Amino acid sequence: MTDLPPDATQAPPSMEARPAETFAEVEDALLSRWPETKLEPSLDRIRAFTELLGEPQGSFRSVHLTGTNGKTSTSRMIETLLRALDLRTGRFTSPHLERMSERISIDGEPLDDEAFVRAFNEVAPYTHLVDSEQDHPLSFFETIVAMAFAAFADAPVDVAVVEVGMGGTWDATNVIEADVAVVLPVAIDHAKYLGDDAATIAAEKGGIIKPGSVAVLAEQTPEVAAVLLARAAEVGATVVREGIEFGVAARTPAVGGQVVSLQGLRGRYDDVFLPLYGAHQAQNAAVALAAVEAFGAGALDEDLVRAAFAEVTSPGRLEIIRRSPTIVLDAAHNPHGAEAAAAALEDSFAFSPLVGVMGVMEDKDHEGLLAAFEPHLTYLVCTQNSTGRSMSAAALGRTAVEVFGEDRVSVVPDLAEAIDRAATLAEAAEAIDVSIGAGAVLVTGSVVTVGEARAMLKGRR
Known part of the structure; x- marks a missing residue:
């Protein structure tokens, strides 16, 4: 558990004051909270918060992603494929590159300033209630996760693509019961909080795999794969693995990206142009495709897949x-x-x-x-x-x-x-x-x- 500052157990001033009017006011209010770079591992606060909000995360289906690298790119690919299937999507990713509102997207577009302020004002009146009842006040990350879920419920979206902030089991996003849990390659990062060996980190990340879900596993080292498979067996999740049930069949670098052939769970998709560079992005594309198939889409139309992947972007x-x-x-x-x-x-x-x-x-x-x-x-x-x-x-x-x-x-x-x-x-x-x-x-x-x-x-x- 992270050492807390002297005043961290005291609830901040009540937020019953006037609603925020500008993006800058929301940004200041969020940044005044416990930073997302420090953890107090518990879902108690976010559960209390979402209960007060009426459990917005229960109003839509979801795909949940964890792993050490590739989460945001893969989230964007999954979302693009789901939108091509005429599903209304929400996407939560972190951290942001330039503006905080990038973290919450609906229909492929980040919330504009007005919508971001509205999402904050919807949850802000309840923050002080949680702060006063819990050992530690709500963090920045817990607050913005709740904002995302509330915005998705209000839209409403059909499906949310949700990236963890750090780890899995104790991550604030883990109050969702996702249909599909995606675990991208696990390596060592955030060792101070998650552990200093890959198997320990995998146990934390595997916490997003829920009973009855489908676990889509990117290629992993043997020790990580063993931990994730044990978790899936424990909760009765179905497992599909890169390199076995799905994967990259071929890839060729091309101007502006690469051309890939992807073996999905339900079919093979050839001559897919992906406007991103590197073998790792081809693997992310295979994972994204398998996740959408596992979500219930079955075999996808090849032209739809080609058109969707051709539109993918991943800034930075x-x-x-x-x-x-x-x-x-x-x-x-x-x-x-x-x-x-x-x-x-x-x-x-x-x-x-x-x-x-x-x-x-x-x-x-x-x-x-x-x-x-x-x-x-x-x-x-x-x-x-x-x-x-x-x-x-x-x-x-x-x-x-x-x-x-x-x-x-x-x-x-x-x-x-x-x-x-x-x-x-x-x-x-x-x-x-x-x-x-x-x-x-x-x-x-x-x-x-x-x-x-x-x-x-x-x-x-």
Whole structure:
């Protein structure tokens, strides 16, 4: 259990005051609550909250996703396929890249400011009731989860695609009874909260597998697979596994993404263009397809599948945000994600030089991130994002010098300046003693870093 600040057991002031009127007011109110980066593992608060709200999560069917990496991309793919089947969808993902309202989408679009304020005002009058009755007040994450469920119920949606915030068993999203539980590849991340070995983490994530559900399991290591299969057997869930019941039959890199053949649970789907890069995204697509088939859709029309996947986007995941030089954004923040991103860069591009801009969070495995990217980056600019959780550029730089060598690293704390420095190096390859080629910049290390870079660079295009 996380150590709590001295006043954490005291309920915050009553929220019976006037409703919020602006997005900024909602943002301030949510951020004043216990942060989502710290956990007090219990579903008591969220259960009490949703009970007061009339159990909105019971008014729609759901697909629940966990795993170490790939949740948001796969959620977006599942949602796109479900919408192609004329189902009204809600999607809850976290964290956000640029704006908090990105976390709650209906019909494929994030809530606009007015709808986000309305969702907050619907739940806000009940927050103080929960705060006063529980040992600890509602957190930011618990509050925004309830906002999402209330918004989905009000829409109303037919099905919600819900990504866990962290883990599974004790995650606030786990008050849903999902028809389909998706477990993407499990590796080590958030070790402080989830455990420092993959099997322990898998036991926590497997908590989203519920009695009578279908568990769609991405390819896992043997120890993780054993834990997840045991959980499914314990609760009587049906299991379908990547590489056995479904999977990627073939993939070929292509301009703007890749062309894949997917073996689903009910049929095979060939010549599917996926406008995302990397083998890991092809695997995410296979998982998404199996999840939708398992949801009850059965075999899907091949043209529908092709049309849906062709529309998929996943901002901040190997996203080309600018040309001349090319700037790529990828939110990899752990070694597993970094290895997948690096493999995709080698698979789909021929950048030379590739200059990295990296800003990481203090609690992440920055040594593992650096080691995963080192063989693929010509040069690295160490920076930091604007949050208090960010590791300082200087501290990151000290470790980077040990991994890359002093002549391949510079430290530029300001993110905008760091990107400009990297772009200059990518354009003038001779400045770092490599032959001139198709130079590019990769901004990575944290969702927050990538989100801040994305906001800056969109304005420059």
